[in-house]
Amino acid sequence: MIGTIDVIIRTLSAFILLICITHLLGKQTISKMTYHDYITSITIGSIAGNLAFNTSIRFSNYITALIILCTFLFLATLVSLKNKKARAIFNGEPTVVIQDGKILEKNIEKLKVTMDSFNQALRRRDIFDIDEVEFAIFEPDGHLSILKKPLYRFVTREDLGISSRSKSDFPIEIIMDGQIIDENITQNNLTKAWIFNEIEQRSLKLADVSYCVRGTNGQLYFDLYKDQINSPVDIEE
Numbered sequence: 590m591i592g593t594i595d596v597i598i599r600t601l602s603a604f605i606l607l608i609c610i611t612h613l614l615g616k617q618t619i620s621k622m623t624y625h626d627y628i629t630s631i632t633i634g635s636i637a638g639n640l641a642f643n644t645s646i647r648f649s650n651y652i653t654a655l656i657i658l659c660t661f662l663f664l665a666t667l668v669s670l671k672n673k674k675a676r677a678i679f680n681g682e683p684t685v686v687i688q689d690g691k692i693l694e695k696n697i698e699k700l701k702v703t704m705d706s707f708n709q710a711l712r713r714r715d716i717f718d719i720d721e722v723e724f725a726i727f728e729p730d731g732h733l734s735i736l737k738k739p740l741y742r743f744v745t746r747e748d749l750g751i752s753s754r755s756k757s758d759f760p761i762e763i764i765m766d767g768q769i770i771d772e773n774i775t776q777n778n779l780t781k782a783w784i785f786n787e788i789e790q791r792s793l794k795l796a797d798v799s800y801c802v803r804g805t806n807g808q809l810y811f812d813l814y815k816d817q818i819n820s821p822v823d824i825e826e
Contacts, residue, residue, distance in 0.1 A: 687725035
């Protein structure tokens, strides 16, 4: 029984420590990672896993190991922010794989990437014809950045001479899960009287509304609990 309680305490401690470490190290830990972040994350996960189940090693030893590893990663991140050479060592550098529409085979070989994998990465970017690409760069996090040739780029409003709004408003969530978000109402100089008036104009009640947001165009979008869909699709079927 004592052993079971010990495992429970260790598991909860490992979970709490991982949450704290993630907040300390920032969003990079859960975004697309460089190989440096990847290795560190695996190591931290391994230490946390052993902390939960390997009761033969003292609890304090795991904590010490985690503190040392996280301190090293935190310092490495700070140095990387200040020094370009250190950033290249810890995070790697972008690699050009297509230049002026020509594939740089030697650079692809250095990355240990096969042509099949390269073509797959292009298809993820909706590129099925390599001839459309002017420049392609593999970023340190493994993401493939693409610059299409002018002929294949999307037409913009500027290209067509169409004027656009100088500024778009950020979407504001007004109601979520049937509850008015008071903080958003206050911060954006709105009032509850205004939102209740908008609800009444649509012959609705607050209890009918699951979600409401004011979009970038200033218009309100309402999603109701009863969506009036005859045969809703069940994605699990």
